[in-house]
Amino acid sequence: MTFYIEVKEWQDGFFHARGSKDLGLRFQIGHHKGEDCPLVPLSSPNDFVVLDNNGIHEIDIDFCGCLGAPSQVAQLLNVGWYPATSKDPQTAATLSLLRRFHTLNLKARLPAYDFYNGLALLRNGSGLRPAPARLPQFMHMVREYRHLQMCKRAGRIHDIRGLAGTALGELAVVCRACPQPGINLPEGWENAPPDIAWIYRLLVSEDANFKMKGRDHSTRDKDPTLGPGWAYMVANDDYLKHLSTHIDQDEISHCVSFAALWSANNKRAKGLRASGVGSVSCSRHELFRPRGTGDLQKGEKYSNMDYLFFSSLIGITLLTVVASYDIACQWSRNFWARASAMPAKLKLPAGLTMLFKVPKFHLPPHVKSCHGPYSFNYTKGVGRTDGEGVERNWSWLNWAARSISVMGPGSREDTIDDLCGFSNWRKTVDLGNSLLRKLVLAIPQVMIHSRTFHAFTDGLRGEHEAELRDWDALIREWERDPLGSAINPFEYPVVEAETMADVMKRISEEDHARVVKDGASALQVKPAGFLLAGIDIQEDQLAVALEAKRRTRTTIQATELQRKRTVLLGKVAALQDVQNTYMPGLRQWIAQQEPPLPAPDNSRPETIKIFLPSSLPAAARETVCLPQLTQNEDDLRQAQAGDALRELRSNLRTRTFAHQFKRKHMGGQGMYTKSQSLQDGIEDRIRIASARYRAAWAGLLALRGPGDWQTVLQELRAEDVRGINERVMNDEEKADNKKARLLAGLTGDGSEDVDEYGEAIPLTVLFNLETGEGTRHASWLWYSTMGVGEVDADGKLHADIRVEWSKARARADRWREEVVLVEEEMRRTLQYCQWKAQWWEEQLDLRQDVTPELAEGLRAYGLEQVARERAWAENWDAKWQPVRARAAMVLRDDVEDVDEQVFAPIEVDLEEDAREDYEFDDFNEEEA
Structure with a gap:
């Protein structure tokens, strides 16, 4: 039945607004259109109010009073x-209006208060015809509508027991990709061998949210919950009864630097019924767990968080649960003692294994002893889970925090249930895309990280096979008991014995040794000596050229630069005096060049061309050089590349130590200036070593041409020159850096980020322990065959190499697990669809106590659910099939030997817009 905003009547020279009452119209209910009821009840109201999409209307209404009406x-x-x-209803809202508000409230985040006032404005915006006040009635209708929709979608109307037979958590939309025995797990899953059993783990996350406060409005007697414990919020009576026995319990202590934030959250708690909420969700797919959400009366206490956690696991029959919590290091202590004291219905089954982890973003501020044992990155069988999904759920709920905070206790719980249900539903609808996205990402990553790890291992195996076996045993021992006494293989050793003074002394000794070496290098009448002298001069040229690029220099530095140029010019002249002996055809070849080569600039000897076999075209070498001279240079360039790599890695480790030492110990301007001077010297050494390697690599490329040798000696790019535990900034960090630069009045492209030599400073992140660890790639120079021969006094590899090898292994393992997990989640989802379709079929004819008309409606609704479940299974299976086949190809073979066809492009139907723009109509009306 449709209403018009108003009827216009022409009077006094303009149109006047008139309502249906002004025209004497009455609405007949209960009869066909145009029919009047001969027995209208006396109780039919004359001032009935109807809320519709086009406003708030006052009407006169006649109900039907016929016999049997x-x-x-x-x-x-x-x-x-x-x-x-x-x-005796006096107010009603059209179902169309309630559907529209439900949609706008959940999707467009429109509060009920604003929506109602918008309806009042549609009636009349001048205030001369104010709408009758029906806001409380509208709130009641909306609340009942939310609740009935949840019950309908859960199939409660199909059950002969009706609403009274609703079980705890039964109205919740469950995660169909998580393991559910008897529904989407194969028979005998509980007997799976250890190398497979990890795919049947349940991964859940718990967290507290202090933005979801609740003011002390109304009481439960006046505002009860419509479905206590039926969906996501726990049954309040049992919850409060349990909390009453722990009223004096302190808040959970924190070992992290976030502790100040927890303290701030609990300020201004006066006048609040709830200081926030706690919740449990599945870690992999971020769906709220049934019966896993509840109010926190004051702060984050064990009694609250334990009850919510155990409530979310009621009825669990799995063997292992991985629990993620930002303070898991504290929460896990005495966990089983607290579990034994829980009410009987919340007891966990005997034999259940619990693994406790900290979400990746929250782990770095924890004390160092927490980093390894509680890290997802180093835990077997969790794939690429980050544990932060519960935080992303808060971003969904927090938009409604202000309106929810002023609700009574029952309204608050019913509204949170509805919001959690919509969040779960939209993620269920998007499973076809979200799981596909995960697998599309994981397949190339498992290839990249597995091949990187195998290349790393192959580079070590030749001379350090025994150490590799020891490292492998160390990792396995630590994985069996991360909290035990075993050495953490992922923790970099703390080097405190060497002070900054020690570093300065060591660098000075190395510089002195180099000066002695260069001063003693005299030309010998041998081809190798001639080549060695030429290569040494080229390295000196690189050092002088770098110094000449310095944008500002002191008088002493300018004098030193001139001295180096004088020494270098003498070396060049001495080399040219004997060069004709080893390259007799060089002068003739130079004279034949067109256009002529530029004359040497003796004022800048670093620019004078030093001709060696690698400087000549391959066709000219035989006529210009003595026999074997080319091969001799090839051997020397190979050695030069290895020396440069070792020097580069040594200086990078020194830089890492210097940064760590400065951050930990340096205070005051004087100490900072001295440390910065030392770091500048280290950076100069890194630049020179990089330039030496690039010169050696360029010489080898000229002598050999492209070939297999480049898989070991790779081209050194600017982003490759980084420490073993440094990584390049990711896109998000680069975007944040750009925003910060713009706010500081700099250019966003970083053109001002240049060093004193005018070279761009690479955007890297130092000492990142957890965030981004799974996608970090160690620079190739750390696992090149030429670069792994560095040993300590005992002949063992540097401890940093062991740590990075362990991390590379963990990255490869986690990405491979991710492929396995996502493929299993796809299988579970499809099997759940088939089970759910069968479940709806069983509900079709359960009710025999209803009218034929209602029975027909129930059957039609059930058949629609069956069709949707089967359509999902069919559509998702077709969408996933090509990528699942590619995943099977990767998992079937050893990754490093997999056929290259795995890299062939594949088209997938990935609807990116669907991540946030979920279809809502079906959820609001018919979906379960």
Whole structure:
């Protein structure tokens, strides 16, 4: 039945607004259009108010009073009006209006207060015809509508027991990709061998949210919950009864630097019924767990968080649960003692294994002893889970925090249930895309990280096979008991014995040794000596050229630069005096060049061309050089490359130590200036070593041409020159850096980020322990065959190499596990669809106590659910099939030997827009 905003009447020279009452119109309910009821009840109201999409309307209404007529409530529902009360209704809202508000409230985040006032404005915006006040009635209708929709989608109307038979958590939309025995797990899953059993773990996350406060409005007697414990919020009576026995319990202590934030969250708690909420969700797919959400009365206490956690696991029959919590290091202590004291219905089954982890973003601020044992990156069988999904759920709920905070206790719980349900539903609808995205990402990553790890291992195996076996045993021992006494293989050793003075002394000794070496290098009448002298001069040229690029220099530095140029010019002249002996055809070849080569600039000897076999075209070498001279240079360039790599890695480790030492110990301007001077010297050494390697690599490329040798000696790019535990900034960090630069008045492209030599400073992140660890790639120079021969005094590899090898292994393992897990989640999802379709089929004819009309409606609704479940299974299976086949190809073979066809492009139907723009109509009306 449709209403018009107003009727216009021409009077006094303009149109006046008139309502249907002004025209003497009455609305007949319960009869066909155009029919009047001969027995209109005397109780029919004359001032009935209807809220519709186009405003708030006052009407006169006649109910049907014929013998056998339905109740007034039923008559209103028959015409699509939802009454505000079940007895003598005076107000109603059209179902169309309630559907629209439900949509706008959940998707567009429109509060009920603003929506209602918008309806009042549609009636009349001048205030001369104010709408009758029906905000409380509208709130009641909306709340009942939310609840009935949840019950309908859960199939409660199909059950002979009706709403009274609803079990705890039964109205929740469950995660169909998580393991559910008897539904989506194969028979005998509980007997799976250890190398497979990890795919049947349940991964859940718990967290507290202090933005979801609740003011002390109304009481439960006046505002009860419509479905206590039926969906996501726990049954309040049992919850409060349990909390009453722990009223004096302190808050959970924190070992992290976030502790100040927890303290701030609990300020201004006066006048609050709830200081926030706690919740449990599945870690992999971020769906709220049934019965896993509840109010926190004051702060984050064990009694609250334990009850919510155990409540979310009621009825679990799995063997292992991985629990993620940002303070798991504290929460896990005495966990089983607290579990044994829980109410009987919350007891966990005997034999259940619990693994405790900290979400990746929250782990770095923890004390160092927490980093290894509680890290997802180093835990077997969790794939690429980050544990932060519960935080992303808060971003969904927090938009409604202000309106929810002023609700009574029952309204608050019912609204949170509805919001959690919509969040779960939209993620269920998007499973076809979200799981596909995960697998599309994981397949190339498992290839990249597995091949990187195998290349790393192959580079070590030749001379350090025994150490590799020891490292492998160390990792396995630590994985069996991360909290035990075993050495953490992922923890970099703390080097405190060497002070900054020691570093300065060591660098000075190395510089002195180099000066002695260069001063003693005299030309020998041998081809190798001639080549060695030429290579040494080229290295000196690189050092002088770098110094000449310095943008500002002191008088002493300018004098030193001139001295180096004088020494270098003498070396060049001495080399040219004997060069004709070893390259007799060089002068003739130079004279034949067109255009002529530029004359040497003796004022800048670093620019003078030093001709060696690698400087000549391959065709000219035989006529210009003595026999074997080319091969001799090839051997020397190979050695030069290895020396440069070792020197580069040594200086990078020194830089890492210097940064760590400065951050930990340096205070005051004087100490900072001295440390910065030392770091500048280290950076100069890194630049020179990089330049030496690039010169050697360029010489080898000229002598050999492209070939297999480049898989070991790779081209050294700017982003490759980084420490073993440094990584390049990711796109998000680069974007944040750009924003910060713009706010500081700099250019966003980083053009000002240049060093004193005018070279761009690479955007890297130092000492990142957890965030981004799974996608970090160690620079190739740390696992090149030429670069792994560095040993300590005992002949063992540097401890940093062991740590990075362990991390590379963990990255490869986690990405491979991710492929396995996502493929298993796809299988579970499809099997759940088939199970759910069968479940709906079983509900079709359960009710024999209803009218034929209602029975037909129930059957139609059930058949629609069956069709949707089967359509999902069919569509998702077709969408996933090509990528699942590619995943099977990767998992079938050893990754490093997999056929290159795995890299062939593949088209997938990935609807990126669906991540946030979920279809809502079906959820709001018919979906379960």
